[in-house]
Structure formats: C-alpha cells, structure tokens
Amino acid sequence: MHRLFILFLTCFLAHTLTAALSEEKRAFALNVPKAELHIHFEGTLEPDHYLKLIEQNGLEAKYDSLEAVQERLLDQRDLNSFIEVYEELLSAMRTEDDFYEVAMAYCRKVSSQGVLYVELFFDPQMHTVRGISLDTVMRGLLRAREEANVSLGLTLNFIACFNRDRSAESAAKHLEELVRWQDVILGIGLDNPEEIDFPKKFASVYARARELGFRLTTHCDVNVPNTLAHHWDAIELMQVERIDHGLNVIDDPALLNVVRRRGIGLTACPTLLYLDIPGRMGSRAGAIKTLLEAGVQVCVNSDDPGMMRSLYVGDLLALTVEEVDLSREQTLELARNSFRIAWISDDDRQRYIRAVDDFAESNLFSSDW
Ligand code: ADE
Ligand code: ZN
Numbered sequence: 001m002h003r004l005f006i007l008f009l010t011c012f013l014a015h016t017l018t019a020a021l022s023e024e025k026r027a028f029a030l031n032v033p034k035a036e037l038h039i040h041f042e043g044t045l046e047p048d049h050y051l052k053l054i055e056q057n058g059l060e061a062k063y064d065s066l067e068a069v070q071e072r073l074l075d076q077r078d079l080n081s082f083i084e085v086y087e088e089l090l091s092a093m094r095t096e097d098d099f100y101e102v103a104m105a106y107c108r109k110v111s112s113q114g115v116l117y118v119e120l121f122f123d124p125q126m127h128t129v130r131g132i133s134l135d136t137v138m139r140g141l142l143r144a145r146e147e148a149n150v151s152l153g154l155t156l157n158f159i160a161c162f163n164r165d166r167s168a169e170s171a172a173k174h175l176e177e178l179v180r181w182q183d184v185i186l187g188i189g190l191d192n193p194e195e196i197d198f199p200k201k202f203a204s205v206y207a208r209a210r211e212l213g214f215r216l217t218t219h220c221d222v223n224v225p226n227t228l229a230h231h232w233d234a235i236e237l238m239q240v241e242r243i244d245h246g247l248n249v250i251d252d253p254a255l256l257n258v259v260r261r262r263g264i265g266l267t268a269c270p271t272l273l274y275l276d277i278p279g280r281m282g283s284r285a286g287a288i289k290t291l292l293e294a295g296v297q298v299c300v301n302s303d304d305p306g307m308m309r310s311l312y313v314g315d316l317l318a319l320t321v322e323e324v325d326l327s328r329e330q331t332l333e334l335a336r337n338s339f340r341i342a343w344i345s346d347d348d349r350q351r352y353i354r355a356v357d358d359f360a361e362s363n364l365f366s367s368d369w
Contacts, residue, residue, distance in 0.1 A: 022322065028363055029318035029331055033355040035117040035338035036110060036301055036313045038244045038267035040161070040191070041141070042090040042123055043304025044106040047073065053092035062088075073307060079221060080193050086307060090126060099140025100147075106306075107148040107156065113314025114335075116154060116352060117342060121161045121189055124174045134174075138181050145184060157343070158185045159217065162205070163192035171205045179212060186343045187215030189244060194224045199233035206238040215343045217242040217267075222284070228252050235264065242267060242341055247287040249296065260296050265341025269303040270320050271311055285323040292330055292337075299338035328369050332360055 047069040054061050063069045069089075076082040093099060103120070110118065120141075127137050141158060148154040160178050162171035178185050188209045190202060199218070206216055218234050220227060220243050227248045232255060234240045243249075246266040249256050259266070268291070270284045291298040300320055302313040311319070321331050339352040 024365055025321055026318040029321045030314040031114045032335045032359055033116050034114050034335045035342045036115050037119045038269055038301035038303060040121045040304050044306040045089055045102055046306040050089050050092050053098055057094050083192055096136050096140040099137050100143045103141055103144030107152055107154050109312050111152040111154045113312050118156045119159050120156060121159050123161050125163050125166055134177055159187045159189050160185050161189040161191040164190050164195050164198045165192050168201050168205050175209055187217060190218040194221045196226050199237045203237045216240045217244055219244040220246050222247045231255055250287050250290050256294060263297060266298040267301050268298050269301050270316050271308055282323055285320045289324045297337045297341050300334050332356060
C-alpha cells in the first residue's frame with residue numbers, strides 16, 4: 001500500500017512537472033522575438049472579419065453565419081481548392097479602410113506573439129483583376145504600416161507575389177507599376193498553384209525585378225510534381241535569395257549543400273490547409289528540424305493563419321517545438337534565423353538578434369531545458 005502510494009505520488013509529480021515544463025516551453029516559443037517572412041496578407045482574413053466586410057460593403061451574403069464560413073473553409077483539399085476559397089473570401093475586401101483593418105488585425109495578433117518584424121506578401125493581381133487599384137491597396141497597407149510602427153513597435157514591409165497560374169506578361173506589367181512603392185515593397189515572390197516549370201516561365205520577370213533592385217524569393221511548395229527541378233531552377237534561373245516552403249530540400253543532398261553554402265533562407269510553414277491531414281504537421285516539423293540540424297537557415301512561418309485555423313506564428317513555433325521536441329537552443333536558432341534571412345540592414349539584424357539573446361538570458365528555466 002505504502003509502495004503503491006509512493007508510485008502514484010511519483011507519477012503525479014512527474015506528470016505535473018512535465019505539464020509545467022511544456023507550458024513554460026510553449027510560453028518561451030510564443031514570446032521569443034521573431035520575424036515573420038512567409039505570410040499572405042489576404043490569408044490573414046479571419047472568418048468573422050470576412051462577414052463584417054460583406055455587411056459593411058453591402059455585398060451578397062453567401063454565408064449566413066460564422067459556422068457556414070468555417071464549413072466553407074473545410075473545402076480545402078489541396079492548394080488548388082484552397083486558392084478557390086482564398087479568392088472567394090478576399091473578394092470581401094474592397095476599400096482602403098478594408099485593407100488597413102485587415103492588416104492591422106494581423107499586426108495586433110502577432111505583436112502579442114513576439115513578432116517584431118514582418119515582410120508581408122500580398123497578391124496585386126488578385127485585386128486589380130477585381131477592378132481595385134493598386135493605389136487603394138497600397139494606401140490601406142501603408143496606413144497599417146505606419147500605425148503598427150507607432151502603436152505596436154512592429155516594423156512592416158511588403159513583398160508583392162505574382163500568381164504562377166497567370167501570365168508572365170501580367171506579372172511584368174504589375175512589376176513596373178510597383179516601382180512606385182519600392183521603398184516599402186522590398187521584393188517579389190511567386191505564389192498560387194505550382195505549374196510545371198514555372199521558373200522558366202518567370203525567369204525574365206525576375207531578371208527585370210533584379211535590375212530594378214527588388215529582392216527575390218519564390219514559393220516552392222511541398223511534395224508537388226517536379227519539386228526538386230523547381231528548387232534548382234529557382235536558384236539557378238531565377239537567382240532567388242530565399243525559398244518559401246522549400247522543405248523538399250532535404251530530399252536532395254546536392255541541393256541541400258547549395259542552399260546551405262549560399263545561405264539561401266527557407267521560410268517554412270509547419271501547417272497547410274484548414275484541415276490538417278494526420279501526420280502532416282509531424283512530417284513538416286520533422287523536416288524543419290532536419291534542415292536546422294544540417295545548418296540551413298530555416299525559420300517558422302504561418303502562411304495563411306486567418307484561413308488556416310487561426311494558428312499564428314508564435315502558436316506554430318510552439319507547436320513545432322512540441323511536435324519534434326526541439327531543444328531550447330534550436331528554438332532560439334529558428335528565431336535568430338528569421339532575422340538572419342530578413343531583408344533588413346546589418347545594424348537592424350544585429351539589434352534583433354541581440355533581442356533574441358536578451359530574451360534567452362532573462363527566460364532561464366528551472367529545469368535544464
Ligand atoms: N497563396 C496563399 N497561400 C499560398 C500558399 N501556401 N501557397 C501558394 N500560394 C498561396
Ligand atoms: Zn505561402
């Protein structure tokens with residue numbers, strides 16, 4: 001009886017300590033200073049905000065409740081069906097105020113999750129095809145940039161993403177118009193469904209963007225047809241400095257070597273789609289850990305949090321830590337990497353990395369984690 005009681009007490013204490021430790025780890029990952037570099041402005045739109053915009057703008061209400069919008073989000077089976085939902089929901093944004101409000105809602109959320117710096121993707125073509133001018137979009141985004149800086153101490157810059165399933169001519173035309181905002185649109189990217197050989201299609205647009213002084217990145221989605229060739233061509237033909245997702249780099253040792261040696265950053269996202277397929281979070285988090293251990297500059301990002309179960313970047317770093325049991329040092333490295341590969345000055349980089357180190361020093365654990 002006595003022995004049974006001791007056994008019970010030991011198990012109870014071990015369980016309580018483990019729970020306390022995982023709570024401490026979660027708070028550490030959530031709050032560690034970090035940058036977010038792979039985040040689609042349009043995908044930050046939350047279902048309740050969508051409904052509010054539909055009403056405000058007097059648009060046809062396709063869904064009569066939050067539950068109905070959430071049910072629509074369950075239609076995401078793959079990237080193509082996700083983009084259909086994405087385009088449908090983002091069409092509720094019409095005015096400068098809408099762009100401002102949606103961007104501010106995102107900034108408020110992430111500034112409570114340790115985020116100090118953001119490079120926010122947006123899809124110019126998704127708005128101009130609806131008759132909304134770049135001027136309207138940019139006025140809203142610029143107001144949010146100013147407000148986030150003043151009221152939250154958050155620095156926000158932008159990356160214009162062209163859609164891979166639209167023409168290179170359309171991308172080239174938009175590129176020339178974006179020069180007007182080049183002080184805040186730091187670079188260009190490519191998103192939407194991954195067409196076979198897309199780097200060849202957009203190589204000349206990238207050459208022109210480079211000539212204009214834009215920084216270069218592109219999505220290379222995970223486990224899609226021809227993925228390794230796309231990674232190689234993105235690096236060789238498009239001369240990208242970063243790859244968005246890029247987790248298949250672990251499948252090709254020569255590619256991994258080039259990515260590591262050239263310091264090409266990978267903006268990885270542990271989740272995709274509203275309905276996570278069993279095992280996917282684990283395999284993505286596992287790939288992130290492998291890349292980190294191989295010395296690749298990888299960081300954790302949220303992609304489309306408003307349309308993907310409201311998981312923001314701090315939540316996702318915490319989930320990654322838990323899923324693949326990252327060490328404290330690995331957690332800090334992911335945070336430092338987000339600043340290492342950010343398109344910022346070296347002075348800012350040092351300042352941000354010092355903030356990570358200061359955070360680590362003032363958040364020591366009672367245990368050895
Ligand atoms: N557009 C928005 N989110 C995207 C993603 N994860 N991949 C490709 N295009 C996107
Ligand atoms: Zn993305």
